[in-house]
Amino acid sequence: MNPLLRLAYLGFGWLMVAIGAVGVVLPGLPTTPFLIVAVWCFARSSERFERYLIEHPTYGPTLRAWREKGAIPRRAKILSVAMMSVSFPIFLLTAHPSLLFAAIVAAFMLAGAAYVLSRPTAA
16 A cells, blocks of 8 residues: 555544544544544554454444444434434524525434434444
8 A cells, every 4th residue: 555545544543533532522522433434544554553443442342333234332323313303403593594404404414313223233
């Protein structure tokens, strides 16, 4: 692999880890999706960092379930759909969007919720 491309994957992987770490302490910012992207980047740049995340005691099981089956834990599904359900009324009340923009946002949230619910449930 091109050394510059490898370095780009490595740097982007660490950026995703950093954003995921912020998500650990900041409510509303998910951690796992950023770590999934980080693992993907590390798979292309650093076997050591990829293995560290995959074997991590807290995040490893979820990352392995996603990698092996595309599965999402039940709690994560519930939280994801609940946050979308709460976020949309807040968006409506605070942004006062046009009907068209509100419909577009609703469509994206529904598509996201449908995708999350369509994935297998991790054990």
